[in-house]
Amino acid sequence: MLEVNDLHVHLETPAGLVKAVDGVSFRLEAGQTIGIVGESGSGKSVLAHSLTKLNPEPPATYPKGEILFQGENILTMNKRRLRSMRGNEIAMIFQDPMSSLNPVFKIGKQLIEAIQTHQKLSKKEAQQKAIELLTDVGIPDPERRMQSYPHQFSGGMRQRVLIAIALAARPKLLIADEPTTALDVTIQAQIIELLKSIQQKYGTAIIMITHDLGVVANLADRILVMYAGKIVESASTADIFYKTAMPYTWSLLRSIPRLDAGASERLLHIEGQPPNLIDPPQGCNFHPRCPFARDACLQENPPLGERGPGHLAACVLSQPEFEKEKKGVLLS
Amino acid sequence: MMSKKRNLIALAIFLLIALGTITANLWLPLSPTAIDAEQRLLSPSAAHWFGTDDFGRDIFARVVVAARVSLAVGVIVAIVATVVGTLIGLISGYFRKTDFILMRIVDGFLAFPALLLALALVAALGGSITNIVIALTIAFFPVMSRVVRSAVLQINNAQYIEAAKTTGTNNFVILFRYVLPNVLSPIIVQSTFIFAKAILAEAALSFLGVGVNPSTPTWGNMLQESQIYITIAPWFSIFPGVAIVITVLSLNILGDGLRDAFDPHSMKRKKKKRKPKQTAPAA
Amino acid sequence: MTALLEIKDLHVHFPIKNGTFQKKTGKVKALNGIDLAVNKGEVLGIVGESGCGKSTLARSIVGLQKPTSGDILFNGEAYTDASAKEIYELRRNMQMVFQDPYTSLNPRMKVSDSIAAPLKAYKQTKNLESRVKELMELVGLNPDMHYNRLPHEFSGGQRQRIGIARAIALEPKLIVCDEPVSALDVSVQAQVINLFQDLQKKLNLTYVFIAHDLSVINHIADRVAVMYLGKVMEKSNRETFQAHAQHPYTNALLSAVPLPDPDKERTRERIVLKGELPSPANPPSGCVFHTRCPKATEFCKTNIPVPEERGVPGQEVACFYPVGEEEKVRITL
Numbered sequence: 001m002l003e004v005n006d007l008h009v010h011l012e013t014p015a016g017l018v019k020a021v022d023g024v025s026f027r028l029e030a031g032q033t034i035g036i037v038g039e040s041g042s043g044k045s046v047l048a049h050s051l052t053k054l055n056p057e058p059p060a061t062y063p064k065g066e067i068l069f070q071g072e073n074i075l076t077m078n079k080r081r082l083r084s085m086r087g088n089e090i091a092m093i094f095q096d097p098m099s100s101l102n103p104v105f106k107i108g109k110q111l112i113e114a115i116q117t118h119q120k121l122s123k124k125e126a127q128q129k130a131i132e133l134l135t136d137v138g139i140p141d142p143e144r145r146m147q148s149y150p151h152q153f154s155g156g157m158r159q160r161v162l163i164a165i166a167l168a169a170r171p172k173l174l175i176a177d178e179p180t181t182a183l184d185v186t187i188q189a190q191i192i193e194l195l196k197s198i199q200q201k202y203g204t205a206i207i208m209i210t211h212d213l214g215v216v217a218n219l220a221d222r223i224l225v226m227y228a229g230k231i232v233e234s235a236s237t238a239d240i241f242y243k244t245a246m247p248y249t250w251s252l253l254r255s256i257p258r259l260d261a262g263a264s265e266r267l268l269h270i271e272g273q274p275p276n277l278i279d280p281p282q283g284c285n286f287h288p289r290c291p292f293a294r295d296a297c298l299q300e301n302p303p304l305g306e307r308g309p310g311h312l313a314a315c316v317l318s319q320p321e322f323e324k325e326k327k328g329v330l331l332s
Numbered sequence: 333m334m335s336k337k338r339n340l341i342a343l344a345i346f347l348l349i350a351l352g353t354i355t356a357n358l359w360l361p362l363s364p365t366a367i368d369a370e371q372r373l374l375s376p377s378a379a380h381w382f383g384t385d386d387f388g389r390d391i392f393a394r395v396v397v398a399a400r401v402s403l404a405v406g407v408i409v410a411i412v413a414t415v416v417g418t419l420i421g422l423i424s425g426y427f428r429k430t431d432f433i434l435m436r437i438v439d440g441f442l443a444f445p446a447l448l449l450a451l452a453l454v455a456a457l458g459g460s461i462t463n464i465v466i467a468l469t470i471a472f473f474p475v476m477s478r479v480v481r482s483a484v485l486q487i488n489n490a491q492y493i494e495a496a497k498t499t500g501t502n503n504f505v506i507l508f509r510y511v512l513p514n515v516l517s518p519i520i521v522q523s524t525f526i527f528a529k530a531i532l533a534e535a536a537l538s539f540l541g542v543g544v545n546p547s548t549p550t551w552g553n554m555l556q557e558s559q560i561y562i563t564i565a566p567w568f569s570i571f572p573g574v575a576i577v578i579t580v581l582s583l584n585i586l587g588d589g590l591r592d593a594f595d596p597h598s599m600k601r602k603k604k605k606r607k608p609k610q611t612a613p614a615a
Numbered sequence: 616m617t618a619l620l621e622i623k624d625l626h627v628h629f630p631i632k633n634g635t636f637q638k639k640t641g642k643v644k645a646l647n648g649i650d651l652a653v654n655k656g657e658v659l660g661i662v663g664e665s666g667c668g669k670s671t672l673a674r675s676i677v678g679l680q681k682p683t684s685g686d687i688l689f690n691g692e693a694y695t696d697a698s699a700k701e702i703y704e705l706r707r708n709m710q711m712v713f714q715d716p717y718t719s720l721n722p723r724m725k726v727s728d729s730i731a732a733p734l735k736a737y738k739q740t741k742n743l744e745s746r747v748k749e750l751m752e753l754v755g756l757n758p759d760m761h762y763n764r765l766p767h768e769f770s771g772g773q774r775q776r777i778g779i780a781r782a783i784a785l786e787p788k789l790i791v792c793d794e795p796v797s798a799l800d801v802s803v804q805a806q807v808i809n810l811f812q813d814l815q816k817k818l819n820l821t822y823v824f825i826a827h828d829l830s831v832i833n834h835i836a837d838r839v840a841v842m843y844l845g846k847v848m849e850k851s852n853r854e855t856f857q858a859h860a861q862h863p864y865t866n867a868l869l870s871a872v873p874l875p876d877p878d879k880e881r882t883r884e885r886i887v888l889k890g891e892l893p894s895p896a897n898p899p900s901g902c903v904f905h906t907r908c909p910k911a912t913e914f915c916k917t918n919i920p921v922p923e924e925r926g927v928p929g930q931e932v933a934c935f936y937p938v939g940e941e942e943k944v945r946i947t948l
Contacts, residue, residue: 039800039801039802040800041800154891154892156891157891184664184665184827184892185664185827185828185829185868185871185872186664186867186868186871186887186888187664187891188871188873189870189871189873189885189887190887190888192873193885193887211800211801212801212873213801213875214872214873214874214875214880215873217873217874217875217876217877217880218873218874218877218880237877238877238878241875241876241877242878251802252801252802253875255801255802255804255805256801256804256805256830256875257804257805257808257828257830257831257833257834257835258830258833258834258874258875258876259829259830259833259857259869259872259874260857260874260876260879261833261834265834266809266812267805267808267809267834268805269805269806269809270802270803270805270806271806273770273772273773273800273803274800274802289802490718491713491714491715491718491719492718492719492720492721492722494674494679494711494713495711495713495719495720495778495781496721496732497679498677498678498679498706498710498711499706499710499732499733499736499781499784499785500703500706500707500733500736500737500785501732501733501735501736502736505735505736509721509724510721510724513721513723513724514721514722514723
């Protein structure tokens, strides 16, 4: 359904050219959920915005690559087609639900407007539809809540409203950019359950962008790990967690404190900070922080290589070599 | 880019005026005070660029020299009003218990139009440069203290202020090492505006005849003297007027430029903070 | 042995002011009767969702917030009504690390001056420069490279190290850490958590460690207090916190944390709490959690539970119907 081929997105900043997305390719089938995991600065958010060409231009430019949505290239689409595509077929929800809603209009009005821009419905029908949608996303007493303003809702409720707006046109693809980051953990659980149930009910494909490996472990079929504008590992969710093939993914998994772990275990320490994308390191982007780095890593940025069925990783180490090295690092 | 150029031009003009008047004695070809009855009210010519006044004195020389008084009054008022206003604003914003009383006093001053207040004070104190400076300071410090107070209120709850408190730093140090440096930009911007306003106010007071001693050349005095000749010798009024406009305009442009340069919400800095990926993350 | 820090029935209420004349129309009970104790050398983790009062608690402990009533004792001495001078003396032994490394440093001050600030405030200016350099090394900064830099030249993780250096400069006994890693990148979090643990051992520190992230608390805390709407719901220790949580709220929190493990995620049960956090200006009667609690009865609406031991030694739970082992949602497999 969605096919991204060798996508490059550059940002022109006063400090220099940032290669925010640097040769990313992936495919998404209908009804599938893909998780894109990365830290701030990894380019995951720019990638997500590129999928509907939402990055402000300037500073963003798309020098290379294509994004095929049901066979149409989004990057070369005319503005009218692009507008009808956004919201209709591809919908987005964002991290901060407050800034995505207009504070001076009632929730109901904003929702009805969203419905009417995509479907030719009378005011009454649209209102009926709005109530249905709010019920779908689990807002109690929707008739009354339609009369509320955004500030009268909590963060979790606002995110539900945004999901309702996103679902108004029954999109085929929902892009969620850190939708739970600003929320408390119990509310986050509610929203994740909601996204799951929506997917089951409508068969919507979801691209979930997050920094939290736990969130995608629960939700995604496939996971793409991004580092410094590149996909460094791409595999089924189980393979990412149990057959990790890229040192970055592996270190990240071992550096996060886990609720299900014994307390006194020391966390693995990833040295340094994510790289500066104006002046990225020579060779592999991760090598200055990598516990397995060797001379070969200085030479070139390794391409994604096959590690198993549907499992790609960008590392000079082969899987058996990596397995051997892992033991060494864990012991030391 | 455009506005940057504009700021530079404004700065150049202002520096030219300031340096020109300070060094006037070294380069002025004609004396600003030499009276010549034969040469009364001459129109501009190669000998008298701006013409002559009703005593035959060279208007160009007088406009240049008059800038001294205007700029001096402006600078002193700007400095004194800034210091007084900043102190009150800092105290009022930081020590919340003093806020109510200090701000009601300031509001009292603010209730009068600045020029009217200055006029009344000068009328009461008498028209010397010192008194004008005192009057204008009283007229302009309240705005400064309001500006500073609101800037302090904004950063009062910043974590670095709380952090300074928890490290045992005393209030005096917090006020001058933590609060003041972080509200400096609105202070500097506001003080350039006070500078400009003070020049205007001094001219207005002199024009009204309650300002600087009429024998001293100031732009306001010149305007006042030229009033009755405005139909027969318009240059007598025009050149001091233009001098005021150019000086005040260049100061206002400078103030605006400084405001843009200091504004923490300007696009460039905002991006740097919110989205480190768009610029270089610090090394 | 007396506890290093003791909090007794602490209340902090904020008035709600309305209208032109700022009339008090109500109050928010940010902290509503907190009892806690921290022993020397241990890490007390305080966890709760936004609005539970954990930050107000941190501010009260370091004296940035005057309590409405109740007592806070350091080394057995109450300082709730202490004078400015007494608070000054207290802070020699009690420092704080703040949440946001971007705003907790004076942007116009060199980092060496920020780190030196507490030393200057306590007139420990002998060998100031070498002491600051020593502190910078202790937290993993390079004194030669970083000494004269301004905060904006540093990344979030480095700034948090600067904040930590400032907090340990006076060699305090207790450090209150208010969400010190929540603003950091995932890969940088581990560095800072490890630094906290190393420093604790090296300098014999006691931490009150506040976080919303249960995984972080589970990793670092010796004892844990779970807060909800200005009250402590459950106090447990490291061994019992996640394995034997008895309060329905703690269990709901634990079950909501996403685990980076798809197999466990697939099989575990999730307690999804109904509804939203009630307003702290108008907290529910009886047990404050009853409006969202899956086990609440009529009894809970009128009676207020207090934390006490109910079945599990060393674990105090403020609930009339603690979750038993047999009905627990297991987290570990």
